[in-house]
Amino acid sequence: MFALIDCNSFFASCEQVFRPDLRGLPVVILSNNDGCIVARSMEAKALGIPDLEPYFKLKSQLEKNGVHVFSSNYELYGDLSNRVMTTLEKFSPDIEIYSIDECFLSLKGMNMDLPKYGHLIRKTVMKNTGMPVGVGIAPTKTLAKLASRIAKDSAKCEYVCVLNDIKSWHAVFRKIPVNKVWGIGRRITKRLSDNQIYSVYDLMKQDSRQMKKSYNVNVARTIDELNGIECYGLEQAPEPKKQIFSTRSFGQKIINCSELEQSVSQYATRACVKLRQQKHLVKTITVFASSGHFVEHPYSRSAVIKLSTPTNDSRQIISVARQAIRNVIFRQGVRFARAGVGLIELQPEKPEQLDAFSPTQTIKSKELMVVMDEINKRHCPIVFASQGLDQNWKMNRNLKSPSYTTRWEDLPRVRT
Amino acid sequence: MKLIPLSYSDSVLRFFSSSVAAGFPSPADDYVEKGLSLDELLIQHPSATYLVRAEGDSMLGSGIFSNDILIVDRSLTPKNRDIVIAAIDGELTCKYLNLYLRQLVSANPKYPPIAISDAADFIIEGVVTSSIRFHRSGLPL
Numbered sequence: 001m002f003a004l005i006d007c008n009s010f011f012a013s014c015e016q017v018f019r020p021d022l023r024g025l026p027v028v029i030l031s032n033n034d035g036c037i038v039a040r041s042m043e044a045k046a047l048g049i050p051d052l053e054p055y056f057k058l059k060s061q062l063e064k065n066g067v068h069v070f071s072s073n074y075e076l077y078g079d080l081s082n083r084v085m086t087t088l089e090k091f092s093p094d095i096e097i098y099s100i101d102e103c104f105l106s107l108k109g110m111n112m113d114l115p116k117y118g119h120l121i122r123k124t125v126m127k128n129t130g131m132p133v134g135v136g137i138a139p140t141k142t143l144a145k146l147a148s149r150i151a152k153d154s155a156k157c158e159y160v161c162v163l164n165d166i167k168s169w170h171a172v173f174r175k176i177p178v179n180k181v182w183g184i185g186r187r188i189t190k191r192l193s194d195n196q197i198y199s200v201y202d203l204m205k206q207d208s209r210q211m212k213k214s215y216n217v218n219v220a221r222t223i224d225e226l227n228g229i230e231c232y233g234l235e236q237a238p239e240p241k242k243q244i245f246s247t248r249s250f251g252q253k254i255i256n257c258s259e260l261e262q263s264v265s266q267y268a269t270r271a272c273v274k275l276r277q278q279k280h281l282v283k284t285i286t287v288f289a290s291s292g293h294f295v296e297h298p299y300s301r302s303a304v305i306k307l308s309t310p311t312n313d314s315r316q317i318i319s320v321a322r323q324a325i326r327n328v329i330f331r332q333g334v335r336f337a338r339a340g341v342g343l344i345e346l347q348p349e350k351p352e353q354l355d356a357f358s359p360t361q362t363i364k365s366k367e368l369m370v371v372m373d374e375i376n377k378r379h380c381p382i383v384f385a386s387q388g389l390d391q392n393w394k395m396n397r398n399l400k401s402p403s404y405t406t407r408w409e410d411l412p413r414v415r416t
Numbered sequence: 417m418k419l420i421p422l423s424y425s426d427s428v429l430r431f432f433s434s435s436v437a438a439g440f441p442s443p444a445d446d447y448v449e450k451g452l453s454l455d456e457l458l459i460q461h462p463s464a465t466y467l468v469r470a471e472g473d474s475m476l477g478s479g480i481f482s483n484d485i486l487i488v489d490r491s492l493t494p495k496n497r498d499i500v501i502a503a504i505d506g507e508l509t510c511k512y513l514n515l516y517l518r519q520l521v522s523a524n525p526k527y528p529p530i531a532i533s534d535a536a537d538f539i540i541e542g543v544v545t546s547s548i549r550f551h552r553s554g555l556p557l
Contacts, residue, residue: 021506086463087424128464128491130541300462332451405466414501414508416472416480 001107001114001137001164004144005121007081008132008152008159010101013039014080015070017130018404018412025204026067030055032283032347034071034399071400078304079405082288083129083346086300089293091121095254096234097245100344104141106234116276118160138163139275141232142225145182146200154282166228173201183222183238187213200226241278246271247340249292254336259324260329267341268321272314275343281310285317287324292337301329304406310347317343432525438501441500460544464491465541468501475499475510484549486510499544504530505537510544 007013012030016022026044027326028037036052046067049058050155055069062069081100088095092105107114118135125133136147143163150172151161164167179189181200197203204226212220218238221231230237246267264287275282285307290300310315321341402410459465470484478499480486486501494500496515501508504520511520511530519529532538 018508020503020508020537020541023503023506048507083463130490219501298493331453411467411469411485412508413471414510416470416475416482416510 001110001139002141002144003092003105003107003118003121004136004141005084005097005103005105005125006134006136006148006152007084007101009039009041009045010081010131011039011070011072011077012044014073015401016041017080019401022031022068026065027070028062028067029070029072031072038072055175069399071398072345072402073403074306075229075403075406076305076401077343078129078284078286078342079302079344079403080129080305082286082302084125084131084133085288086290086302087125087128088121089290089300090124091117093292093294094234094249097247097340097342098237099241099243099245100342104144104234107137114162114164115160115171119158119164122159132159134161135158136161136163139166139228140230141237142182142222142227143228146176146180146226149176149180160246170201173204174199176200178203181222181226183218185239188219189217211346217347232246241274243346244271244274244343245273245340247288247338247342249338250406252334254339255334257326257330260336260339261325264321264325264339264341265318267339268318269314271341272312272317275346276312277351280346281312281349282317282343282346283307283310284343285320286342286344287321287329287340288342289325289329289339291334295335295337299331299334301331303328304344312349317341334358432544434506440454459489460545461489461491464542465489465545468510470510470547474522474524474527478512480510480523480544480547484547486544487546487548488542490541490544492545494540494543501541503537503539503541508541513540 012027015027015029024043025041026047027041027045028049030036031038034055035145037049040049045069047067049062049065049067077100084094084101085097085103088103088105092107092110094108095104096106098104101276108115114137118137122133122135125131134148134151136144136149136151137160138144138147139212139324139390143166147161147163150163151157154161163313176199177190178184178197178199179186181203184203192198192203197206204223208220208223211223217406222238225231246265248263248267250263254263283306285305286302287305288300288302291298301337305320305324307316307320325339352396402412404410404412455462466488468486468488469483470480470486472483480499482551488501492498494513494515496513498513500513500520501510502513502520503509509520511522514521514529517529518532520532523531
């Protein structure tokens with residue numbers, strides 16, 4: 001069995017954690033340089049505000065409806081994401097951070113009341129971090145993804161859905177369009193509809209061997225997965241990712257800094273390969289390591305590093321990851337059980353979003369040194385390339401919320 | 417997991433059990449002192465702990481002054497007489513919790529208790545486990 005834990009409207013929920021006044025209200029988040037809407041709270045979706053539309057086009061509609069607008073704040077999102085993932089480590093020794101707001105847990109060999117466990121996960125994450133999540137539990141990852149979707153869409157599920165007896169769900173599967181299935185993209189959806197395959201049910205009734213010939217191996221695997229046959233283990237997926245995480249539990253505990261740096265370098269390397277394969281650059285990186293939850297004194301640290309220029313250069317990313325380990329995460333005496341690197345803010349290689357102040361690729365390495373010096377200087381996980389760049393960056397994101405959890409000057413204010 | 421690492425405290429408070437004298441290494445050096453960490457002292461559940469800043473005088477009697485940093489653990493279940501952070505009508509506030517009278521109580525006679533049932537929108541966000549105050553000017557923050 002797998003569980004998929006998926007944060008509800010993650011970016012918008014992050015903005016609401018320290019702003020109780022915004023809970024239940026429409027909130028939208030803008031992309032880099034405040035160009036497009038990239039995330040919407042449930043309430044904003046209900047108002048019919050479209051996703052991925054340019055901000056300037058919608059500005060008056062947003063104002064008229066009293067929608068709260070934020071620039072993206074990846075320091076906050078990265079930190080809250082790490083808190084959610086650490087909380088989830090409690091619930092399984094085997095987890096895969098799939099994206100900034102989604103995590104698979106392997107529930108293999110764990111005998112328990114699954115709906116109850118799902119609700120416990122949801123309650124605990126909400127209590128400890130303030131983040132609302134949905135939980136989908138099923139025999140395969142593809143079904144778990146579908147279950148988490150049903151968990152959110154169907155009010156009677158109360159955000160937890162267990163798909164263990166697949167036959168009893170056929171009626172529901174008939175109503176879900178096939179493009180909602182994990183790994184079924186727009187092109188495949190078009191071809192499927194040409195062949196009168198419209199719903200999840202239509203797809204799962206196809207012969208996977210036939211479909212492997214007429215489509216591809218991923219479609220065949222997806223069909224098997226929908227029928228409860230496991231094709232994807234943890235760390236395996238049918239499609240490119242919105243964020244790239246590379247993380248692993250160690251065979252043997254690591255107690256010294258250089259070994260931890262080495263392991264993180266490997267994960268960074270692996271993540272960079274994926275990054276270049278999907279032709280993206282990374283802007284924000286998170287690095288984390290922990291002792292695992294099942295020890296006497298659990299220890300876990302993470303850092304979020306903001307690069308001044310997007311890059312896909314492994315050397316640069318490795319180097320930043322190692323600095324984070326050395327200066328923020330490593331602690332003498334801790335037996336580390338797992339570590340990882342997440343490339344959390346990505347952008348396509350082209351077109352590169354350059355503005356008048358953006359440094360060009362040629363001075364990248366020089367800036368890197370600045371970034372590292374900053375990490376050295378401030379024992380603080382959030383790093384800006386320099387004051388000058390910081391200013392420039394602020395200019396482009398004038399609606400950004402405070403970095404409540406990562407900057408001393410931004411701590412939430414509480415009335416006493 | 418991370419809160420803001422208080423790592424500079426390590427170097428301030430760290431001490432070592434064996435001397436640094438030249439010569440052959442002491443067998444005791446195998447047992448490296450970890451040093452004292454304020455994180456370890458003050459933060460039990462790092463991924464559920466947030467830092468907030470107090471603003472106001474309603475908790476003076478409890479020793480919480482304006483501008484103090486409060487350490488808030490969300491994972492704890494609030495008990496009677498705990499100091500809690502609550503969201504009331506969209507605002508974060510810090511008060512004593514009186515479970516029996518269902519009230520949020522200030523530590524300053526100037527402010528009357530707040531009945532929990534009166535608040536249209538009430539939720540306890542976490543328990544204040546300790547507070548930090550700087551006693552000298554010119555320190556960071």
